[in-house]
Structures are given as C-alpha cells and as structure tokens.
Amino acid sequence: MPTLTASKKSNRSAVRAGRPAPELILGDLWEFDPAPESADPKLKARYELFIDGKFVAPKGGRYFDSINPANEQKLAEIALAGPADVDAAYAAAQRAYDGVWGKLPGRERAKYLYRIARLLQDRAREFAVAETLDGGKPIKESRDFDVPMAAAHFFYHAGWADKLDYVAPGRKVAPLGVVGQVIPWNFPLLMCAWKLAPALAMGNTVVLKPAETTSITALKLAEIFQDAGLPPGVVNFVTGAGEVGAAVMNHPTPAKIAFTGSTEVGKIIMRGLAGTDKKMTMELGGKAANIVFDDAPIDQAVEGIVNGIFFNQGHVCCAGSRLLVQESVAAKVLAKLKNRIRTLRVGDPMDKNTDIGAINSREQLDKITRLVAAGVKEGGEMFQPACKLPAKGFYFRPTIFSGVSMSSRVAREEIFGPVLSILTFRTVDEAIEKANNTAYGLSAGVWTDKGSRILKMSTELKAGVVWANTYNKFDPTSPFGGYKESGFGREGGRQGLLDYCKLV
Amino acid sequence: MLARSPQAALQRLFDEVGSVDQIGVDERVAKYGTRSIKKASKIQGLKLAASMVDLTTLEGKDTPGKVASLCQKALAPHDPELGVPQVAAVCVYPAMVKHARRALGRDTAVRIASVATAFPSGQVPLKTRLAEVKAAVADGADEIDMVINRGAFLAGEFSEMQDEIAAVVQACGDATLKVILEVSELETYDNIRAASFLAMRVIRPGDFIKTSTGKTSLNATLGNNQVMLEAIRDFYLATGVAIAMKPAGGIRTAKQALTFLVAVKETLGDAWLNNRRYRFGASSLLNDLVRQLEKEKTGAYQAPYYFSEAAESY
Numbered sequence: 111m112p113t114l115t116a117s118k119k120s121n122r123s124a125v126r127a128g129r130p131a132p133e134l135i136l137g138d139l140w141e142f143d144p145a146p147e148s149a150d151p152k153l154k155a156r157y158e159l160f161i162d163g164k165f166v167a168p169k170g171g172r173y174f175d176s177i178n179p180a181n182e183q184k185l186a187e188i189a190l191a192g193p194a195d196v197d198a199a200y201a202a203a204q205r206a207y208d209g210v211w212g213k214l215p216g217r218e219r220a221k222y223l224y225r226i227a228r229l230l231q232d233r234a235r236e237f238a239v240a241e242t243l244d245g246g247k248p249i250k251e252s253r254d255f256d257v258p259m260a261a262a263h264f265f266y267h268a269g270w271a272d273k274l275d276y277v278a279p280g281r282k283v284a285p286l287g288v289v290g291q292v293i294p295w296n297f298p299l300l301m302c303a304w305k306l307a308p309a310l311a312m313g314n315t316v317v318l319k320p321a322e323t324t325s326i327t328a329l330k331l332a333e334i335f336q337d338a339g340l341p342p343g344v345v346n347f348v349t350g351a352g353e354v355g356a357a358v359m360n361h362p363t364p365a366k367i368a369f370t371g372s373t374e375v376g377k378i379i380m381r382g383l384a385g386t387d388k389k390m391t392m393e394l395g396g397k398a399a400n401i402v403f404d405d406a407p408i409d410q411a412v413e414g415i416v417n418g419i420f421f422n423q424g425h426v427c428c429a430g431s432r433l434l435v436q437e438s439v440a441a442k443v444l445a446k447l448k449n450r451i452r453t454l455r456v457g458d459p460m461d462k463n464t465d466i467g468a469i470n471s472r473e474q475l476d477k478i479t480r481l482v483a484a485g486v487k488e489g490g491e492m493f494q495p496a497c498k499l500p501a502k503g504f505y506f507r508p509t510i511f512s513g514v515s516m517s518s519r520v521a522r523e524e525i526f527g528p529v530l531s532i533l534t535f536r537t538v539d540e541a542i543e544k545a546n547n548t549a550y551g552l553s554a555g556v557w558t559d560k561g562s563r564i565l566k567m568s569t570e571l572k573a574g575v576v577w578a579n580t581y582n583k584f585d586p587t588s589p590f591g592g593y594k595e596s597g598f599g600r601e602g603g604r605q606g607l608l609d610y611c612k613l614v
Numbered sequence: 615m616l617a618r619s620p621q622a623a624l625q626r627l628f629d630e631v632g633s634v635d636q637i638g639v640d641e642r643v644a645k646y647g648t649r650s651i652k653k654a655s656k657i658q659g660l661k662l663a664a665s666m667v668d669l670t671t672l673e674g675k676d677t678p679g680k681v682a683s684l685c686q687k688a689l690a691p692h693d694p695e696l697g698v699p700q701v702a703a704v705c706v707y708p709a710m711v712k713h714a715r716r717a718l719g720r721d722t723a724v725r726i727a728s729v730a731t732a733f734p735s736g737q738v739p740l741k742t743r744l745a746e747v748k749a750a751v752a753d754g755a756d757e758i759d760m761v762i763n764r765g766a767f768l769a770g771e772f773s774e775m776q777d778e779i780a781a782v783v784q785a786c787g788d789a790t791l792k793v794i795l796e797v798s799e800l801e802t803y804d805n806i807r808a809a810s811f812l813a814m815r816v817i818r819p820g821d822f823i824k825t826s827t828g829k830t831s832l833n834a835t836l837g838n839n840q841v842m843l844e845a846i847r848d849f850y851l852a853t854g855v856a857i858a859m860k861p862a863g864g865i866r867t868a869k870q871a872l873t874f875l876v877a878v879k880e881t882l883g884d885a886w887l888n889n890r891r892y893r894f895g896a897s898s899l900l901n902d903l904v905r906q907l908e909k910e911k912t913g914a915y916q917a918p919y920y921f922s923e924a925a926e927s928y
Contacts, residue, residue, distance in 0.1 A: 129854070131851075131854075132850055132851050132853075132854040133851075134847065134850075134851070134882060134883040134885070135883045135884040135885050136879075136880075136883045136884070137883065137884045138884075139879075139884035139887050140655065140658055140659060140662065140875070140879055140884070140887055141655060142649065142650070142651060142652075142655045143651075143652045143653040143654055143655040143656075144652075145650035145651075145652045250648055254648070405633070407632065407633045407634050407635035407638060408632055409632075409634070409638070409639075409642075409844050410634070410635040410637075410638025410639060410642070411638075413638055413641065413642050414638065445851075453879075453880040462648070462649075462650040463649055463650055559633050579635055579637070579638065580637065580638070580641075
C-alpha cells in the first residue's frame with residue numbers, strides 16, 4: 111500500500127529548537143555589472159505641438175521641461191498649448207474628418223495603420239529608450255511590453271478597418287467624427303496606441319493630449335505619422351497639463367471624449383460634459399484584489415503577486431494592490447513573497463537588469479510616501495527589502511503591508527506605486543465580499559487549482575477583467591475596462607471598437 | 615477510508631508538497647534569460663560554471679584511453695594563463711572508474727562520479743543495483759549518480775521508491791549520492807516536485823537531486839531546474855537540510871549555463887553558488903565556457919578547433 115511519506119524521516123535532521131531558522135542568503139556573492147541599454151533615443155531639444163500634420167510652435171510661445179525621473183535631468187522642452195492651439199487642433203481634425211479620413215474606405219485606412227505599426231517596430235529600440243528616459247520604467251518593460259504591445263494594437267485594429275461591416279452583426283457602423291482623448295503617464299506610448307488605433311480604424315479623427323510628464327513618445331509617434339504619410343489633421347497632439355486637458359475635454363467640437371486617468375479627474379470631466387450629447391468612455395482608477403486560495407500553486411502565485419503590483423513600479427490602474435490570501439496559507443505566502451522581493455533589482459531604469467525603475471514624478475513619489483506613512487500609522491506591518499537606491503532621482507522601495515484591515519487607507523485608496531496591502535480571508539464568500547468591497551472594479555486575480563472555483567469567482571467578482579492563475583496579461587483582442595468608479599466603456603477587442611462608432 | 619489507487623496516492627502527495635503551475639514556471643524562468651551578464655560578472659560566472667562541471671562521458675564505446683584524456687581535460691581545461699578552474703568531477707560508467715582513478719591519481723580535487731544502479735533505466739533487481747554501487751565505490755568513485763525507480767513512482771509505490779534510495783545511501787558509504795529523477799519520464803512539474811521531496815527525505819545533507827540521465831529526449835531545462843530548486847529551497851527552509859542540485863543533459867553553451875546560475879542565485883542564493891551545492895552534468899559545455907573566457911580576455915572569438923570542441927575528443 112502506498113504510504114504517506116511523513117514516516118520517512120530517518121535522515122532528516124529537523125530544525126532543532128533554539129537554533130535560528132534556516133534562511134536564504136540572497137546576497138551579492140555573484141553581483142551583476144551594470145548593463146545599460148545604449149541605443150540612441152534620438153530626442154529633439156524641443157518638441158512642438160503636432161497639428162494638421164506639422165510640428166507647430168504654440169501660439170503663446172511657452173514651453174515646459176520634461177525631465178528624466180531617474181536622475182532629475184532635463185530631457186527636452188515641450189510646447190505648452192493654449193486654448194487657441196486646442197481650437198486649431200480641433201479645426202484641423204474636423205477638416206481631416208470631413209475632407210479625407212471619414213470618406214476613406216476601410217481598406218485604405220488599414221494601409222496607414224499597418225504602415226504605422228511596422229514603422230514603430232522598425233524603431234522599437236529607439237522608442238523603448240525614449241519611453242524609459244521620459245517615464246522611468248525599466249528598459250526591459252518598455253522593450254518587451256510597451257513598444258511591442260503598442261505596435262500590436264495598431265496591427266490588430268488595422269485588421270479590423272476593412273471588416274467593419276462584420277463588427278456588429280446585422281448592423282452597419284459609422285464613425286463618430288472628431289474624438290478628444292486624454293491619456294495618463296503610466297504607459298505613455300501604449301495608451302496612445304490604445305486610444306488612437308480603434309478611433310482611426312473606425313474612421314474618426316483625433317485630438318489627443320499626452321500627460322505632461324511623458325509627452326515625448328507621443329510626439330515621436332507623430333514623426334512616424336509623418337513618415338507614414340498619414341493625412342494632415344487625422345491625429346493632432348496638444349501638450350500641457352490639466353488646463354490643456356480641460357480645454358480638450360470641454361471643447362464643443364468632439365463627438366466623443368475618451369479619458370484614461372484618475373477617478374477624481376474623471377468625475378470632473380463627467381461633470382463638465384453632463385447635459386451634452388457627447389459620448390464618453392472613462393478608464394479610471396482601481397484597487398484590484400488578487401485572491402490566493404490555499405490550493406493555489408504558491409510559488410507561481412507569488413510570482414503573479416510580484417508581477418501584479420511591482421510591474422511598472424505599480425503605476426498600473428489594474429495593479430493587484432490588495433492581496434487577499436486564505437488564512438491557512440497566509441504565513442507561507444508572506445514568507446515566500448519576502449524572499450522573492452529580496453531578489454528584485456531596484457535602480458537605474460536604463461539598466462537591462464532593473465526590475466523596478468524610477469517613480470514617474472516627484473509629485474507621485476510624495477503621494478506614495480504619504481500613503482505609506484499613513485499605512486504605518488494605522489498599524490500595518492511594513493516590509494521593505496534592504497536594497498540601495500540611487501542618490502538622485504525618484505525611487506521607492508517595493509513595500510508590502512501585512513495585517514491590513516479593510517478599513518485601512520492603504521487597503522482602500524489607490525496608491526499607484528509599488529505598495530502591496532495584504533489581507534486575509536477564510537471562505538470563498540468572504541473573499542468575494544472583501545474583493546467587491548471597494549469603490550473600484552477594474553480587475554482581479556484568482557489563484558486556485560480548482561477550475562470550477564475560477565468560473566464562480568469570475569462571475570461574482572465585480573471587475574472588468576478577472577485573471578486566473580496569472581496577472582497583468584494584455585492583448586489587443588481582449589476588451590479592458592471597469593465597473594463602478596473604475597469607469598465605463600471598453601478598450602480593445604470588438605467591444606472597444608464599438609465605443610468608437612455609431613450603429614446605423 | 616483512503617482510496618488506494620496510484621492516482622489517489624499521487625494526489626495526496628501533491629496536497630502535501632503543493633502543486634506547480636506549468637505556465638507560471640515557464641514565465642518565471644523566461645525572466646532569467648533576460649538578465650544581462652557583462653564584464654567582470656560574466657568572467658566570474660563563467661569560471662564558477664566551469665568549476666561546477668561534471669565532465670561526462672557515458673558511451674558504450676568508452677575506453678580507458680578516452681577516460682584518461684577526459685581526466686586530463688578535467689585537471690587542466692586550458693592554458694593555465696586563462697585561469698580556468700578544474701572541473702568538479704568526471705562522470706563515467708562504473709567499469710571506467712578504476713581507469714579514471716588511475717588517470718587522476720589519489721591526490722586530486724577532481725572527484726570521480728559514476729552512474730551506477732543500471733543507468734539509465736534502472737530496470738534490474740535491487741540486489742544487482744546495490745552490488746554495482748558498492749563495486750564503483752570500491753574502485754574509487756567519490757560520488758554515485760543513481761536513477762530512481764520511475765516505474766514505482768508512477769505506480770504510486772512511493773515507499774518502494776524511497777526504500778530503494780535509502781538502500782543506495784547505505785551502499786554508498788562515504789560517497790556522495792546524486793539521485794536522478796529522469797524528469798522526462800515523470801513528465802509533469804507536479805511529479806517532478808513530488809519526486810524531489812520523496813528523494814530529499816531519505817538522502818543526506820550535501821547529497822544531490824539531479825534532473826536526468828541525458829539518455830532521453832528531454833533533459834535539463836530551466837523549467838524543471840526551477841521546480842527542483844524551489845523544492846530544495848522549501849525543504850531547506852522547513853528542515854535546515856541543504857540538498858544540492860545537478861541539472862544534466864542539454865546544457866551545451868556558456869550562455870545557457872549562466873542563465874541556470876541566475877536561477878540558482880535568485881532562488882537559493884549565495885550558499886548554493888559553489889560546486890558542493892550545484893553541478894552541471896555536461897560534456898561539451900566546458901569547451902564553450904573556455905572559449906567565452908578566452909573571448910573576454912582577448913576580445914575576439916577563437917576558432918573552435920582551439921578548444922577540442924567535439925565532445926568526442928578531449
């Protein structure tokens with residue numbers, strides 16, 4: 111008879127009482143030398159607005175600095191758009207829609223989109239370096255995720271452009287007209303692609319405002335639009351901070367507004383647009399629950415937890431920032447998680463071995479610092495690895511809080527940084543209740559060996575995306591969007607396209 | 615009452631040691647490949663890898679002459695100026711142990727490992743396998759690489775499998791034991807993790823678990839290496855017993871070896887970055903390590919024939 115093996119202990123010297131518990135030495139016996147990425151980002155000293163197919167100086171003549179958050183050095187000057195520039199951009203977009211783009215057959219629009227995607231692939235390394243310099247994310251993420259995924263979105267939507275007769279069975283679709291878009295600083299190029307590709311494929315024209323700290327890759331993308339021969343005015347970029355965003359959102363021209371950013375700003379925009387007939391999609395904040403059951407493959411779950419919260423320094427709206435772990439395995443998960451975090455490499459984003467780069471801005475670093483201080487004050491048990499941080503630049507150690515309660519600020523507010531809050535649960539129902547007990551509902555993760563439980567959780571969790579035994583997986587074919595205060599509308603897939611058309 | 619089928623036995627074992635998600639493991643190990651090892655850290659890694667090699671010849675046509683030249687290579691892998699360390703061990707069939715001992719002498723740091731227990735299948739009576747182990751040790755083997763009874767494992771007869779390993783431990787005497795799981799025949803990561811635990815519970819601190827014989831279609835991969843490293847880590851943290859690890863077969867290039875070492879560094883840490891705790895079972899790997907070290911020194915790649923490239927000729 112097969113026996114359970116607990117009796118086979120003849121040679122096993124169990125840990126003796128009084129001796130220190132065995133620990134791993136995750137040290138620097140074999141330390142990696144710096145491995146900086148050396149490709150030329152081909153930055154200009156000054157970036158103008160991109161309106162009507164040309165780079166034009168802002169009418170107000172004002173510029174602001176874009177800095178590298180890894181060392182606080184200035185990278186380039188960016189034009190500051192004023193109301194007159196926004197007017198000009200919308201006028202160009204309207205002309206392009208009426209004159210060319212709105213009438214162009216889908217298969218012709220597809221050619222431009224394919225060309226843009228291919229040109230982006232050709233210049234992938236240059237864009238990856240520019241993205242990392244401007245935003246602070248590790249080069250391996252911009253190289254392996256942001257840039258290839260941005261190209262994939264153009265490819266995917268290029269494929270749709272000549273098949274729009276089939277996107278809504280039994281119905282015909284038509285473009286909306288001019289669209290106004292505002293995107294955040296966490297995935298500057300990728301968000302650009304998410305917003306532009308479906309809009310253009312459907313036949314709309316666009317005025318887009320990138321985030322003020324990360325405008326460079328959008329303006330480099332404008333160079334690609336010129337190279338691709340995209341008709342003037344189809345895409346227009348206006349740069350600047352919140353007031354420029356407000357001008358883009360509140361302008362009378364656009365038929366639709368698309369916004370990705372914080373819930374706070376999303377609410378302001380929606381208030382401004384109340385009573386107008388403009389369509390809206392909002393992709394806002396999140397405080398996702400990543401739920402680990404006791405039968406989960408623990409090491410892979412730990413990897414998923416790390417990927418869920420420390421990807422892009424936690425500057426991810428769908429980050430798995432609340433870890434819900436079943437009580438029976440909580441100690442085990444926490445111990446493994448700490449060992450895993452000890453091996454994360456924090457530092458220069460341009461180093462190919464860096465896992466966690468720089469926080470995007472001083473302002474964001476201050477916000478994270480403030481919320482972490484609140485977490486400590488509220489009695490959460492904090493763990494940070496003892497890694498060295500560069501002297502200059504905006505950095506924050508990967509941080510986990512255990513023993514957090516549902517009422518704690520670090521469990522409720524979106525921190526948008528490398529900070530994980532760990533809560534425990536006992537039963538499936540309790541997990542669902544805790545996961546849904548939030549104003550947000552963008553994403554969730556479920557880790558279990560039980561297939562039926564995954565299906566149950568995915569129907570009960572009020573989240574736009576539920577990942578099972580993985581986390582932070584994206585694909586242009588898969589719709590992404592939120593419940594509740596995480597917004598409405600979808601991006602990606604057929605559903606995302608439908609948000610950029612009217613059914614006729 | 616507990617079900618007694620092999621499947622039920624396996625399921626209970628998985629429940630006890632935990633399950634493994636294949637996609638998650640493969641994703642984790644893909645990250646090791648993106649680590650960029652340059653300059654001094656590359657040289658250090660290459661030398662470390664060379665010191666971990668079990669230089670192997672396991673062929674029907676092995677002769678005393680070939681074993682002697684293999685031993686020579688093990689003692690002095692290249693021009694001394696390059697500073698390539700001696701390998702950890704030579705690995706030969708039991709019949710070749712006495713020839714290896716003659717070639718290496720008694721006063722050497724290079725150890726002699728021998729694949730006993732009816733390698734690679736293990737499909738002979740236990741008595742015969744134990745006799746083979748004792749004979750190899752008597753001829754001068756410092757280390758014994760045994761194969762587990764995969765048939766017993768897959769049939770759910772864990773006791774039988776473990777008792778056999780325990781019997782080989784006894785037969786080894788002072789010789790170090792390496793337990794070959796033959797991962798390609800266990801097929802799943804779940805099985806590999808479970809078998810690792812079964813083996814670790816009956817071997818001694820400093821004994822090894824090893825991926826494969828090199829005689830089947832699939833040998834050491836980053837994935838099965840990772841599953842076994844994690845099993846070793848979990849066992850160590852639970853019991854304080856440090857088990858060593860040896861991936862074998864399929865690791866031919868220096869780049870591969872460095873990637874495996876990154877896995878060791880980030881999973882088990884510094885205490886396993888030495889040849890008492892980690893080995894590579896390989897034949898042609900050493901030549902590529904030497905070639906890369908030469909390249910780091912001179913800045914140019916030498917022609918392959920400078921390094922007696924073929925595994926056939928040392």
